[in-house]
Amino acid sequence: MNGIVVGLLPGVLWMVAVIFAVSIITITVSRGHLFTPKRRRPPVDPVDWSMVKTHFMSFAAALIPFPVLTFTADLMDARMLAFYDHAQLPGAIIIFVLVLLELIAMYLQARNASETEMDKRLGVASHRNKDDIK
Known part of the structure; x- marks a missing residue:
């Protein structure tokens, strides 16, 4: 039983890091209106410091499964x-790409x-005239 738990630990930690990274990307895409055309984009707030700190936590969470596997x-x-x-290599590539997507x-x-x-x-209105929107 103990070997099963220890065996699953790196995989579970990796999945937590993936979920963490995907949630950060989703929140940032939503708050930044990244897929909204410029003419229709509402005002966008700067990136919160809490999101920057969460990114560093995500980066740390991405690193943790690999030394756990080694130990x-x-x-x-x-x-x-x-x-x-x-x-291990595909997992490292996936998590690297996700952390890079967070930064992007x-x-x-x-x-x-x-x-x-x-x-x-x-002085340019952030909401365009209705005539401009097609």
């Missing part, structure tokens, strides 16, 4: 260890917020 490898079943040996989404939200701020300062 618990002696306690695992041979089949489970073989599975992790085959899944936060950058795009910051860019949209900058455009909103420029519109405010230059």
Whole structure:
């Protein structure tokens, strides 16, 4: 029983990191209106510091499964260890891409917020006339 729990631990930690990263990307895409055309985009707020801190926590969560696997490898079943040996590189690539997508989404939200701020300062209405929207 103990070997099963130890064997599942790196996989469960990896799935938590993936869920964490996907939720950060989803929240950032939603708040930043990343897929809304510029003419229809409502005002966008800058990236919250709490989201930046959450990104660092996500990065740490992405790293944790790999040393856990290294430290618990002696306690695992041979089949489970073989599975992790085959899944380790694809898992690392997936989590790397997700963390990179977090950064890209936060950058795009910051860019949209900058455009909103420029519109405010230059006196351009952030909501266009209804005639402009097609």
